[in-house]
Structure formats: C-alpha cells, structure tokens
Amino acid sequence: MKINLKINGQSRQFLIEPNEYLLDVLRKNDYLSVRRGCDNTSCGVCTVLIDNKPVPSCSVLAARCENKEITTVEGVEKEVEKLARYFGELGADQCGYCNPSMALTVYALKLENKNASIEEVKEYLVGNLCRCTGYIAQHEAIMKYLGDES
C-alpha cells in the first residue's frame, strides 16, 4: 500500500506493508537520526513528532500516518543546535545515542509549555532513557534552553 507523509516539511510517498511501523519506514528511507532501541515503547530513542507531538515511532503503524506531519531532528535544526550548545557546555551527553529523541521531546515541551518548571521537565522526559548521564546535567541544560529567548 502507498502512504503520503510530510517529513520535515517535505511531501513524500512510500510503498509500505500493512504491518510496517513508522520507525522501520523512516530508517529504510535514510532518516537515520531516528534510532532503534527497545522496540517496545519503553526507552524513547525512536521518538519523532507527529503533528508536533512526541510519539514512539516503533509502535505507530506507518499506515496510520497518512497525511501526517512527521518531524525528525533534521526538521528543527536551529532549535537542536541551540539545545546542543547547552548540552555541550554542561557536559550533558556522552554516547549521544539518545540525543535526537531527547532533543525532539524537549522541543515538543517548549511548544507546549515554554515556562516549564524543573519538575515539569523531569516529568515530560520520563519516557526518554539515557544510560550515560544520570540526567542532572541534561535537566540543567534543558532549563537553560527553555529560558533562552534568542
């Protein structure tokens, strides 16, 4: 079957199987910033935005995304660069595997609640696991990013 998606503002058409998940379709078509982790909705590294809401792409059937707007980190490059600067300054990353998903979730939080408190940030990021950092530096970097009006 064919599906039409708008990925990072660009209209694309893909030929898919009915049981293919969005993660598989994206990775097969070279959107490799979308990572595969647990493949069962627990770790969050496969996060993409569908109509600006973070979702686990490993558990969304691609066929359900007809005419939806999909955003990967490449679609919000400027925001990601800003966040990456704070991550770098505060030593908030190590292996980097979870960074694209973390950045997309933080961007979605900014759209939803740019004045989020540290508790709200922690709550919003519950679904993004990072096995390197211990989260403290990440939370500090995210607070700085949210407060950055530039």
Added chain:
Amino acid sequence: MEVKELVRAIDIKAAYTLLNESKGSKVMAGGAWMKLSVKSVDKLILLDDLDLDYIKEENEFLEIGAMTSLRTIEMHPAIKSLSSGILTKAIKSIMGVQVRNVATIGGSVMGRFAFSDILGALLVLDCQLCFHGLHEISVFDFLQMPKVPSDILLSIKIKKSSEKGYFHKVSKTHLDFSLLNIAITKNELFKIAIGSRPQTATLAINTANFLNSQSEINEDTVKKAVEIACDEIKVSTNLRASKEYREVLLKTYLTRGLLEVIK
C-alpha cells in the same frame, strides 16, 4: 506483528460488521500494547476516521470518545477537577508522554489489562461505557463479563462530581507496571477499587458497604475497614511482587487513602 489485511473503517456500523465477520479480525485503538501482545491478525480494523477523538462537556457528565489519547485526557481541565483529579493522576503515572500520546482510553478499557491503572479509577468514578451493540454498561459489569465483547466501544460517560478522591500507584518508576494501585472516591458513599493485585482491578464492595453503614468515620472505623478489605481482596504473587508484600501495600495505602478522603 503480522497483519494480513488492514482496513480503515468508514463508519461505526462497518467497523462492527468487519469485527464480527471473522474470528481473525481485531480492532486497533492506540496500538501501543498490541504490538507486544498480538502475534498475528487476519484483518486489522482502524477506527482513526470515525471521529471518536473528543471530550465533550455536558451539564451533568463528561463524554470521552474511545479514540481520545491518554495525553489529551490528562491535560483536560474538567478531568483534572473530577474527584480530586484521580483519572488524571492514574493516567499521568503511565509510562512517558510519548506512549500517552499514542495510547487511547478505548484501548486501555478494552484491553482489560491486569496491570491497568486506569480501570481502578474508572471503577470508582460514576461512569458508563457506551458500545455500538451493547449500548451502555458500567465498568464493573464490563469487567465481570467472561470475555471482552466483540463490540466497538464508542465513548465513556463520566458523571461530573467534585467528591473527594484518592489514587495511588505503587511502582519504582513511571515505566514500571503497578505492584498495586488503589482508587477511592467518597461522596455520599465510599467506592474503593484495588488493581494490579496482580489480577484486574476490582471493587472492594464489602469494605465500602461497611464504611457506608457507619454514622461516623474515624481512625477506628478506617482500621476496621482495612481489615475487611484485607479479607475481601485477594492478592497474589507474580514476578513483580509477592503476595505478602502486596498485602502490606494494600493495608498501608488503603489506610492512607481513606484517611485522606475523610479529612
């Protein structure tokens, strides 16, 4: 998950007919759990085009469409004010935002998951499940049915109430299933539900009847009620917690919950 055929239902009647025409047909709601629990489906029916994603506020009740995401429900101000926000609390305790953006209230109900945090909250709220074929039934009656009906859940109607409520999920992290969850509401009458025992949530009817028969509720009556609940509610052992540990959790959190709602 193997899917032989995928169909986007064009209306409720078509979805109902498709579901009942063969045993291999299944409805997909949010689909967050389906991938892990279903290996193969002959015909997968999608309800995405049926306008079941809504929250309507009427004078006396709130109506939530079955395809409404858990995140949408969690963020709704009227749901937050319902019985001390117990449904919001139950939903917020489930996984991360990503999963709650995908999972739907309909899928959470129809799955009748033993670990569900939502079923307990729905049991103690005054609510009805509205099906296409069965029409309206209570959550309690739905959970008593020997198997999940082959029907399309359209919406959930919850009577508005500012009664006091309590919800607590015991788990180490948000990503864990509950070791036990407790939901209580108190208006004129007490309602108590215990879930993830590890069996599916159930009402503590004898305990509530005892409390409802008392002219005054104080620490002593709460203590007696907790004793009744420990006899009435069967808990057992699974990989996540032992029977003995669950018994202690039940005693502790039921006491805390009852003391909170009688404040």
